[in-house]
Amino acid sequence: MFAARIDRLTSSLVRDILAAASRPGVISFAGGLPASEVLFRASPQVLGQLPDDIWQYGQTEGEPMLRELVAIRAKALGIACSAGQVLIVNGSQQGIDLVSKLMIEEGTRVLTESPTYLAALQVFRLMGGCFVTAGQDEEGLLPESVAQADARLAYLVPTFQNLTGLCYSLDRRKALAQAFDGQSMVVFEDDPYRDLSFDGPAPVPVVSHLKQARWVYQGSFSKTLAPGLRLGYLIVHPDLIQAMTRLKQAADLHSNRLSQAIVAQVLMDGSLDQHMANILPLYREKRDVMQACLVQYLGKKASWALPAGGLFFWLTLKREQDVMQLMQEALAAGLAIMPGFAFDPLLRQTSTIRLNFSHATFEQIEQGAVLLSSLIK
Template structure:
């Protein structure tokens, strides 16, 4: 009845857990939700400055003024690009979907980190990807392993990675760029957490160091402004932009013009950067509250690294434990967590957990970690 690929279509465990965690009283560390109290909300002044023609159909590529603003910011990161290479998308999930349609068919080898972003795995699997992993250490993928990998597409989240929170060093990024330049694979760098940096600017993107490899760079306004805007962008190597634009056109004609107009204003007048500066102290404090609670309740039961940005802690349990069963026990007790095994491109036994610190209140963080500590062996 359906296309054969539908047999590979799986539900997102994150979305399933969030649905189960929606009942009153449940503390949720499961999703990657920004803090509700600091989500951007458009003022009457912003809405009053919308262009008169914003309610009409627009360009597939996106609003020209927004594309120019994105290109300006990208060039400041060291990415050599023009506005013509920018494609505005409906959040980074659409960007992943479009790249998958461009690059992945049944049996296509896709190189990823392990673990990596769950929703990207969901899309790649649907398209029939065969996942390839390479050796990595505490700084991320090893350049020598990448140089020897065989894949058509490489997908990386090197800045405050989801799920681990890892941020690749500048030296590692340059070394990886050199390795990718010896390869024929397209490099897809997903970078939605860059601006949520607690200790100064994150290192420049990997794609900014590439000299030969073709690449696609992705950013999002969901974590810095509001996910309800459903707005992100792709910056695409000149060899790929025409095909990507046609895929976008075939998918939905163009992205929401209202959201584009709002974000354009915020970029042009500096409000976006000010908003990020205003929310970072809260996120840093929530991270620190979770760190203190983890040390108190799980210091002898798990190991982890303090994230320097992003939204997540990544825990490795010191004693082997069935984390899927732990997830169910926690949910029954009123706590939602994410098993680390859900983020593995190639399934294998794992006693790891991802915890989100941004969405819960300080009190919920303390209560939830205490409860988690009582459930872990």
């Protein structure tokens, strides 16, 4: 009855876990929600000064002022671009949808890290993508493996990766860029966590080092300001901008103008940077508390690297264990965690789990760690 791609809409496992995680009384390490207590909220002044024209249809590409402000910030990160290359989207997820429509059809080879962002894998798979994983070490993808990938699209999250918290070094970024420059694949760098950096600024984006390769760079206001705004942006290589703009138009004409006006105001008056300075101490403290709890209660049962940014710990259990069963036992005991295999492009079973530290309270972080320890062999 449906198009064939619907058979590839992956199972609702993650939806089910997240639904269970939101039940009252459940401690959730499962989602990727920013801390509700420090979310940006538009002030009455900002809401009282919304431009009068935002209620009418707007431009597909986004509000001109917001595009300018995004380009200015991107240039400060070393990305050579103009406002004309900026496309405002409804959060990162839409950026992934648009790039997928541009690049992926049945059998298209997509190079990804492993593990990587689950919701990107889902969209790539929906559009017909098949996954190529490359060699990786603790600094990220290996440049020499890029050449062998023979992919049309490379998707990477080199800065505080969703799962592992990994942040590629400057040298690795340069070497990877050089490797991509020798290939025809489009490089899609997803960078939602850059500003959630706990121990100093991250190296500039991989795409800022590219000389030949075509690229798309993505940022988001969901982790810095508020996810409910549903606002992110793509910065797109000139060769791709026309098709991407048409795809955005076909997807929903343009993004919400209230949110765009609010975020433009926040960028213009400097309050984004102020907001980040205000919220980072809480995120850093939550990370440190989870680190301390994990060391105390799980130090002998799992290994992990301290994330220098982002929202997650990625644990590898020292003894092999069925993490689906672990997840279910934890949920029954009131703790939601995310099994690692869901994030593997090839869905390989591994004894890994992802733990979010931003949403739970300090007390819940400790309770959760104690509970988890009691369930791990």
